[in-house]
Amino acid sequence: MEPIIETFESRKKHMCIKGEGISLPVCDKASLPGTVTQRTCVYGGARIVLMPITDSIHLVHGPIGCAACTWDIRGSKSSRGDLYKKGCSTDLKEKDIVFGGEKKLFETVIELNKIYHPGAIFVYATCVSGIIGDDIKAVCKKSEEITGCRVIPVQSEGYQDHNKTKGHWIGGDALLDYVIGTREPEKTTPFDINIVGEFNVAGDLWGIKPLIEEMGINIISTLTGDSHVDEIAQAHRAKLNIVQCQKSSNYVAKKMEKKYGIPFIKVNFFGLEQTVNSLRDIANFFKDPDMMEKTEKIIRSGLKEVEHKTDEYKKRLDGKTVALYVGGNKAWSLVRAFEELGMDVMMSGTKNGIKEDYERIKETVKDGTIIVDDANSTELARLLKKYRPNLLISGAKEKYISLKLGIPFCDFNHDRISAFAGFKGFESFAKEVDASVSSPVFELTRKGLGN
């Protein structure tokens, strides 16, 4: 069979077309050394999962670069202060490498507690702290005793795995081991839930939360968007977990089910149809007639609110093609939303997908869609050049690869500025996608000066 694009032999099986022979790409393998991988490290994975906890200090135990390149780079919004946005590092130096960095870490934690009195201090392990064998757990325990502040170790040594998702799990483990279940709620209701895997990027949570609260549901905590650590501490009392980002957070939900018996359902608030389904799924779980009635009312008014508001956009977007190349979850959760805009998802790929993720993608996309795993920058550029989609959805590293090829781009990652979740979010989503695709600029990129 003709390969989809020209690439290394070992990489060819990481791409396939649904409906043509093998419909699942090879995945979850280490990237080929010497290529420009779009992946990142395990530390990065842990950091993005925990960073949205807004009343906490996130301290990186490593050389300065690990903190310097990653502080305040996630657009997770906060309604209560900006402590979480600070970039804190132990700035490990040669001397610390030789004699160990534990003492420096201990002193750093004490200093940070004194300056900020945070809800918690998360201490992230890096490649270096792992290789030199610093006992972060012991330091955290000791400094917690002295400060009375929660000091939480995150065993996120960057080199641990090729897959950043391991970092998401490690971040989840830190919450499971040190936070969840350490505080009792003042009151409980029959309808207590946690929103899991929602990081409030661009304020997405604020498009979902009012809908759920209007249903009569009490949200104990969000993992981890716009959250405080004491709220997550009470998460074990929920009657249900709803999971938005299933790539990063199914893990935590499954563990909470096992440990505390909290069932979970998968939700998706991107797109109108998916928002409606998700609200109904939550109401159906509780089987409360009053809630079900309220939910239908919320759905009616939510749909009414955006009715016809996206018509103009849809007219322009109808039949346009879109390629998704994302971390994981959005490779399937966005597909329906684009279809609602009348667009055609022609490619869906992830950087860190595992087999179950690709099965999920396969279920969601139509025949003929290209499914790609871990495409490096060259492969991505070749795919874009060959298929020339009308839009690429990806992150900051891919943005300029796409734009340089004159292919419209829409950010659906940390740098996003508009909230896309829920009913109103769908309108912003349509507006932003339209702005990317319909801009006259991309006609001009193809035109030369002529003679």
Added chain:
Amino acid sequence: MSCINVIEKERNVVINPLKTCQPFGAMFAVTGINKGFPIVHGSQGCSSFVRYGFARHFREPSEIAVTSLHEDAAVFGGRKNLVAGIENLAVRFKPDLIGVITTCSSEIIGDDVYGFAETARENIRKTMGEDAQKIEVVPISTPSFVESHYKGYDNSINAIVNHLARKDEPNEKVNIIPGIVNPGDVRELKHLLSMMNLEGIFLTDISDPFDAPLRPSTVTTKPFYPKGGVSVDEIRDSANSLGTVSICKYAGSGALSLEKEHNVPAEIDSPPIGLQNTDQFLRNLKKFTGHDIPDDLLNERGMLVDSMADNAARYLFGRKVVIYGDPDLTTGIARFVGELGMEPAMVCTGVKGPEFAKDMDKIAKETGCNMDVMVGQDLRAVEVYLKENPADLMIGNSDGRLISLDLGIPLIRVGFPVYDRVGYQRQPIVGYRGGLYLMDLITNTILEKYYEPTHWKLQQ
């Protein structure tokens, strides 16, 4: 008697850093080489987060390969990954130069990068034959736990020069080590050189790789490499230049190596930011080449002086300025604001270097101001300082935007990174024209913030 007061760091923790680690500087330097490809020997985050940072600031794609070290490498060493990595890179991209950049992890596990690179070279000679001959593989040691990104930049330029420079016929050129600057700055330096009828060899030249055009041809056939950058042959030829001017005191090693090995005289000075620093830069060029400073350039100088005469006394005199960022940049700007009659009340750099306090002392004496100086500090220190010592203006990177917002002090964006405004990477702040641009920016910001908008129709 005006003097400086050095404010020492009184804590271990770094909060909101003004520096990053060595590999960053190396990735920056290698990107400035035509068909040069950086490969980072470390974890995937080491390259991807830097690429992310470059993309945000320059708004350009950034191609940096990585050997993707994982747990097994931490135990057994990274030989397999590095050898395979160089081979894959060579086969796929056929670069002219591969810069092998080490990291904290590869340094600590003690990988013999020189040996591995040699093995890889032998392998590609076997598989690629002739094509492999011209691929230079340059190991660059950049342990992340030693000093900062500036050291990484310095180490790279030095490693590249030492690896490539070859004595040959004199070339009548001048070498320039520009430091970690913007494409606009490099282009302005080239303009100054061309006005003086000089050809330069830039070690290295990021102007085109980090600010590349989008043309119909790139839309259909995106090449592996952006246009521009200094060529490997030019770097070889740097041994035959009339002299090397490093406009960055924190990256002079390459200049010194060329002096020592190839008798190319070196001048290591502050960057040409402002009037007198630009004068000095031109004098250095003249000293090495004998070329006169032409009348057109004196006119450019005159336009800056004219504008200073028009505006500096009226709007800027005595305004207190706090400057933070990379050490060479802040040194240049501190002197310039002093020339404008403003007070460089506090200057902070995240990098440590013995030169910094000395340079600040000179500026304090020149301007007659008492200056507070922070060396090896962070943005938290700047914030605390500003709360106790109000200032009229902040000059630094976008990371100070929240301090600016909280305290209501306007921020002039310079340096790296600037991500919340566009076009700054394209605007020079070096040279006379760069001085004009920076001065206008400062003056208009002051006018907007501190002058009555409803004032009568006279000039403010």
